[in-house]
Amino acid sequence: MARGPGGSLARYFVTRLALVVPMLVILLTTTFLLLRVAPGDPVTATLGDRVSEARADAIRRSLGLNRPLWRQYVDYLDHVVHGDFGKAITTNRPVSSTIADRFPATLELTLAALLVAIAVGVGIGALSARFRDTPMDVGGRILGILLYAAPIFWLGIMLQLLFAVKLGWFPTGGRIAPFSEPRSITGLYTVDALLTGNWPALGSALRYLALPAFTLGVAIGGIFIRLVRVNMIQTLKADYVEAARARGIPERQVVLRHAFRNALVPVVTIVGLQFALLLSGAVLTETTFTWPGIGLSLYQFLQDRDYIGVQGLVTFYALFVVVVSLLIDVVSAWVDPRIRY
């Protein structure tokens, strides 16, 4: 990446935006190729012998599956551009309305998990770095590796066993107690409950959110620990930190005021890089806790072998990932002026 002092943030944004299009085309083409070019027919694969040949033919025609492949590809891209992700075969509902219903749940879970991950990762990672090669550091590193190595869904089940089944502190699944949903503003139950001052709903939403968010958060936090630690160690060795020490500033202040803040700049980029992992993890967490987000929908479509449903949701994930990676790059560039084209 050529770094010029002359690059303005606006120019960076435009250049970065131009890169979005090819990335999106590549992802959509990959999805299309994988799902459509494989031999066999999506309608029979989904419905099997449950419908008559005439009915299957009608569905095929309504989905445009009788047209030549290149035509289907053009149609697919055209529909995506217009926000149409297809109509799921098994539910007979547009995938876009499933997304509209369920995406807020996924967003709520991933944001809460991100907070947990940052708290765990930055806290333990920074402590590990500060007390390097002490038992605390060794403990932090081992924890980081174990959290990375534990399958998310297994971690979730273990937490369910302990905190939901044995102790009964939290529910095993779901998003909120029946009939206590707050009035919808953002679709995030915790935020809506806060905004409307609906305290019982807030309590219920938090109780349901706690275990899934903690599960996903610590699993991702394991990687954060490692990355924050390495960054912090490098920052603590930097010249200006040495200079601060040389001026007689107490170590505590050196760490907190000088090193810590600069070590956090790369964390924005780290979060960006792990975002895809957070989404993968959300699919598994939602399945484990029957959290009604798009990950659980994806799981249901997978179980039903609903080609259109799977394709629609994966397409949405691709769009989402591209938008978030653009946002994170822009934020990183804004925080760190050295990142420019």
Next chain:
Amino acid sequence: MSGRWQKLKALWASAHPTARHIIVAGAVITLVFVVLALFAPLLAPYGEAQFQGIPQLQPPSARHLFGTTNLRYDVFSRVIFGARLAFEVVVLSTVVAMFIGVPLGLVAGYSGGRLDRALVMVTDAMYAFPSLLLAIVAAFALRRWVGQGVPAAALSISVIYVPQYFRVVRNHTLSVREETFVEAARALGASRSTTIARYIFPNVIQSVPVIFTLNAADAILTLAALGFLGYGVHVPSAEWGYDISKAISDAASGFWWTSLFPGLAILGLTTGLTLLGEGINDLVNPLLRRRGFRRGAAGRHAATTVLPDVVPVEGGTE
């Protein structure tokens, strides 16, 4: 060869004691699982899909060390057979990913130009996408094509790792290409394929074992996740992730043993492989850097990290 062995020995001796401990711990754990996998039929007291004569949902006892499942399977035996399956899938997927990723990386890195830019763009896009979703889409499509089983699972997982091998090999090739000995070979009239095969490949291939160990840990987790979502291998085969997915309803009723032990097996093997990979990475990376792993030489795309989530390239045992 003996020269290289001497070098490795010197490297081992010069390594930080922590790095050595990490490697030894990782190797021992991994070896235990290798033994389990190799001798599974001898070590397992029951067959992997045997249910005759086994009681339903029994807690751990002397006869059934890890208890039994709802379908009357012996959990201990399934954990052991699961190790065999995990290694089969991981080895196969890595071989496939290497056979595609390494040659592509060599050619793209050496030739540069439009082909290189296009391939980098494609792998960058795939990299940004959640890897598990990529594997799921592949497994979903392959199910219709080749059915479900070890080859399908391995192929689905290899889709994730082709971009990784490609990137590491490409970036490494870019820097080695500028070395004097490569220039000398070219000046002496060596053809493109000879230069790549004789001079670049032996240098670049050294980074592959490190990626392999770290990818192997990741592949175990991906396989488990695929199995958990119902897209792993065929049903009666013992697969840890699938077994855990079947144990969710047990957990809600307080039957802990059906999910605990397969999960511990995944945790154990992944931890072993991660320790081994990180240790080797610590040991080998400074060597690679001394050989001229220059960031600047890699050009415009060097700023994209090589292995963002698995290898702390700059870090290691510090």
